[in-house]
């Protein structure tokens with residue numbers, strides 16, 4: 001071991017207090033109830049619906065899905081005969097509805113968010129906020145023009161664990177941060193989006209033409225319906241599906257609210273050759289004005305999800321939801337091994353001087369390592385939804401508005417641009433577009 005590496009010895013664990021959803025046990029008066037409609041009751045939408053109706057003072061009034069089976073599911077989840085439809089405009093026309101949860105695939109986000117804002121409904125929109133770069137600026141315009149609340153659904157900014165990491169950075173305990181990284185890996189068909197197809201799906205119970213939306217018109221294809229992440233026509237590959245979460249967490253912790261200046265990427269489609277047109281390994285290096293971020297996702301090996309923020313003052317690591325802060329003081333804690341290459345007299349002089357100049361050298365770097373975890377059963381998605389509904393009620397800003405969501409989405413589009421065009425993607429702020 002290098003003499004100066006030091007040793008972090010003690011460790012303590014702190015269980016963090018949830019801050020929003022769990023803290024609010026107070027009853028909500030009927031006048032403060034928030035009524036929402038949901039558009040898209042699929043894999044993510046059904047979970048959001050279950051969670052949202054469990055929040056105090058929140059009620060689901062209607063559900064929209066282009067596949068009739070999902071309308072039936074919405075009724076099963078809510079346990080009541082809510083209004084259901086294939087036409088989301090009906091939810092926007094409904095005066096009883098205050099806000100919308102939009103859990104449709106990426107290629108529908110732009111239009112639904114703009115339509116919601118123009119109909120004066122607040123909206124919780126799933127990540128990635130956009131399917132293409134220009135869309136985000138139109139969505140922000142709609143949010144601001146209509147004074148609406150838009151919350152983007154990458155839930156890490158509502159997590160108490162991420163909030164603690166951000167606090168450590170804000171207090172300067174980590175010192176200057178120049179590098180962060182986010183890593184994630186899966187190794188199973190479900191993780192690689194080979195989801196089972198709905199057994200009864202047909203053009204009779206699904207409005208296929210509307211589902212295609214802006215995508216090229218193709219014949220009814222159940223795989224495209226359920227495994228849409230595999231095609232750029234609907235999704236944004238590994239970057240928009242997973243790197244977006246890693247980046248959202250890092251941006252939130254280090255206080256970045258802007259696109260990267262450039263992105264370089266590599267990877268490939270090595271394993272899941274099922275007709276998809278996106279990679280299953282994607283590694284990206286992003287340069288920001290004062291920071292570099294490295295992000296890597298593989299669908300070919302299970303690896304623990306890890307986010308690391310590296311500063312002169314130490315290392316912050318979030319691994320499987322637990323934050324560990326290992327302080328470092330960045331000083332030499334022992335004499336340099338190079339002194340061993342000098343003759344005795346010079347070596348002794350150096351060692352004596354080193355000891356005089358470094359009074360702390362004898363007790364190796366006794367820094368306390370602290371681990372922070374959320375309580376058992378904690379859900380950052382619940383907190384994120386609560387943050388949204390609370391903002392609908394109070395008009396306070398949300399933790400992840402359209403501007404923030406747009407910046408992480410732009411980074412993901414740059415990651416794809418760099419990969420597909422085999423180039424360095426550069427952000428051109430004046431034209432709000434990617435060059436390179």
Ligand SMILES: NC(=O)c1ccc[n+]([C@@H]2O[C@H](COP(=O)([O-])OP(=O)(O)OC[C@H]3O[C@@H](n4cnc5c(N)ncnc54)[C@H](O)[C@@H]3O)[C@@H](O)[C@H]2O)c1
Nearest residue numbers: 040041042043044045065066067103104105106126127153
């Ligand atoms: N935050 C997270 O952790 C997380 C996790 C999973 C998915 N997501 C996001 O949630 C979104 C949905 O993903 P999913 O896996 O649930 O997809 P899904 O295909 O399982 O469900 C989407 C549903 O939307 C419906 N739909 C599509 N277009 C519609 C329209 N115009 N009007 C009404 N209904 C429409 C479909 O019929 C389908 O039932 C995506 O943006 C995805 O990235 C987020």
